[in-house]
Amino acid sequence: MAQIQPYMPWIIMAVNGLIAGWIAGLLLGGGGLIRNLVVGIIGAFIGGALVQAGLLKLPYDFNTLIPAFGNQIAVSTIGALLVIILARIIGR
Secondary structure (H helix, E strand, O other): OOOOOOOHHHHHHHHHHHHHHHHHHHHHHHOHHHHHEEEEEEEHHHHHHHHHOOOOOOOOOOOOOOOOOOHHHHHHHHHHHHHHHHHHHOOO
């Protein structure tokens, strides 16, 4: 059985963050590659914390759309949307 490389979780987190940030950027406008990556990774932490606290529950199993990572991307996108909205509120 192949051993998972020690850097693979970091690559998966970066790709997940990039996708989530990109989707959030499409929904709320603006953002470049680096901004999307940062917003997506921060959003992944926030979304994960909300799920752990029981404050966020997905109404649909997104793993049927994107096997193995659909729910992670959905939660990260919700977190990224919250990050962008909070940044816009604070920036005013």
